[in-house]
Amino acid sequence: MTTDAIAVHPPDDGPPPRPATTLPRTAGERAPERRRSTTALRRTDLFAVCGAGAASLALTWLFFARIAPFSGGLGFFAVAYALFLALYALLVSFDEDGPAVRDKIASVVVHSLAVLLLVALAFVIVYTMWSGRRALPHLNFFxxxxxxxxxxxxxxxxxxxxxxxxxxxxxxxxxxxxxxxxxxxxxxxxxxxxxxxxxxxxxxxxxxxxxxxxxxxxxxxxxxxxxxxxxxxxxxxxxxxxxxxxxxxxxxxxxxxxxxxxxxxxxxxxxxxxxxxxxxxxxxxxxxxxxxxxxxxxxxxxxxxxxxxxxxxxxxxxxxxxxxxxxxxxxxxxxxxxxxxxxxxxxxxxxxxxxxxxxxxxxxxxxxxxxxxxxxxLTRRGTHRRVVASRRDQRRYALRHARLAGSPHARPAGVTHAAPATSTHVPEQGVDGS
The missing domain is CATH 1.10.3720.10 (MetI-like)
Structure with missing residues (x-):
């Protein structure tokens, strides 16, 4: 495969040419890189999550109910979650490269743990409130x-x-x-x-x-x-x-x-x-x-x-x-x-x-x-108080400036420093008038 090169020809009467590196005239065009976002949710991601979840539940039910004599809710959900991660990684790998697949798996794990904690907290709150519903409506309870x-x-x-x-x-x-x-x-x-x-x-x-x-x-x-x-x-x-x-x-x-x-x-x-x-x-x-x-x-x-x-x-x-x-x-x-x-x-x-x-x-x-x-x-109320105080100070400064402007000893507008006093010193004279 040959490429065009930039050739440099020295003048005839000059020194002999030195060896130089030849560069191609045009570089091969590269495919534009696609920016990867770790926070954006695409439709394909949603389809992958739903498909992996449904498939993992079906496979786990088949494994627990038909293939192996296993039982127990905790084991069921543990196996289903492991299968869900494996199937999700497989589905994502069809469209993404290795780093993107790892990022998405980590994101799914973090979000699933957050959902688990929220579900546990909601269960504790709902169970406590439901169990105490008989005593809370009575005023004498308080x-x-x-x-x-x-x-x-x-x-x-x-x-x-x-x-x-x-x-x-x-x-x-x-x-x-x-x-x-x-x-x-x-x-x-x-x-x-x-x-x-x-x-x-x-x-x-x-x-x-x-x-x-x-x-x-x-x-x-x-x-x-x-x-x-x-x-x-x-x-x-x-x-x-x-x-x-x-x-x-x-x-x-x-x-x-x-x-x-x-x-x-x-x-x-x-x-x-x-x-x-x-x-x-x-x-x-x-x-x-x-x-x-x-x-x-x-x-x-x-x-x-x-x-x-x-x-x-x-x-x-x-x-x-x-x-x-x-x-x-x-x-x-x-x-x-x-x-x-x-x-x-x-x-x-x-x-x-x-x-x-x-x-x-x-x-x-x-x-x-x-x-x-x-x-x-500052809070919104604190910011409002600061704004009110600033406006109050502005009005106070304006009144002070107006009083100074109306004073007979006020400085001219635009003068920030007092002008130096004019010297009225009279030269001393000697006894003989010199």
């Missing part, structure tokens, strides 16, 4: 305690007022203990770096995965057995604080670390000290993230059962004093109600679980709404 109600009494008597009030008191005390300590520890980890800060961060990360029963045993051994503190709401608050503190520290540490360093440098350049910078720059900038950290810690503390089981005790009456006598919470009340074999008590237990579930979901939704903003990012 306004009465179990002082006058027994296991055989109908759902029109008794409620969870004592448990709801106990949860509120215990969480309030735990927040008073953990929020200042957690925020101070997070500020220390970010603003005072060093070997000791690394050690504290390691301990906090280890405590994040601490089993709740260990926290309850710690408070039970130190506060109740060693110090003689009785089982009460305060002891339960201490145990809940042990579980909430690492969550608040860890989340606050991440949020404060996201604050831009240029803000700190600007504050230092203006002469501010380190702690003044933290108080007036770092903490206000990370306000939304810190609020999210506190809400996440609260959601963790509200749902704790094991620490409260060991430290709070159980009572059927409403206790307003956290320092004396047992104080029950919603998780502990749910546990005690479910233990009973009576259907009415089980219905009360699922009703308390439904209230607790709604409370935790509301806290997580609030945390998600607040935590969706970055450090320093």
């Amino acid at each position: 306004t009465q305690d179990m002082k006058k109600a027994g296991p055989l009494d109908p759902l029109t008597v008794g409620g969870i007022r004592h448990a709801a009030l106990g949860t509120l008191i215990q969480i309030s005390i735990a927040l008073v203990l953990t929020v200042p300590a957690g925020l101070l520890c997070a500020v220390f980890l970010n603003e005072v770096p060093g070997r000791y800060a690394r050690f504290v961060r390691t301990v906090v990360e280890a405590m994040t995965a601490l089993p709740s029963i260990v926290a309850g045993l710690f408070i039970y051994a130190t506060a109740i057995l060693a110090l003689g503190l009785e089982k009460s709401g305060f002891a339960a608050s201490l145990a809940i604080s042990v579980m909430m503190l690492p969550i608040i520290i860890r989340a606050s540490d991440v949020v404060i670390r996201l604050v831009p360093g240029t803000l700190r440098e600007a504050s230092y350049a203006l002469g501010s000290s380190r702690w003044r910078t933290v108080w007036h720059v770092v903490l206000p900038t990370a306000r939304s993230g810190l609020t999210t950290a506190v809400i996440l810690g609260t959601a963790r503390g509200v749902g704790e059962t094991s620490p409260v089981l060991l430290t709070a005790g159980y009572t059927a009456v409403t206790n307003y004093s956290p320092a004396h006598n047992p104080m029950v919470s919603l998780p502990l009340a749910t546990f005690e109600f479910i233990k009973s074999p009576q259907p009415t008590m089980i219905a009360r237990g699922f009703g308390a679980a439904a209230v607790l579930l709604v409370l935790v979901l509301v806290l997580f939704v609030i945390a998600r709404l607040i935590g969706g903003r970055g450090p320093g990012e």
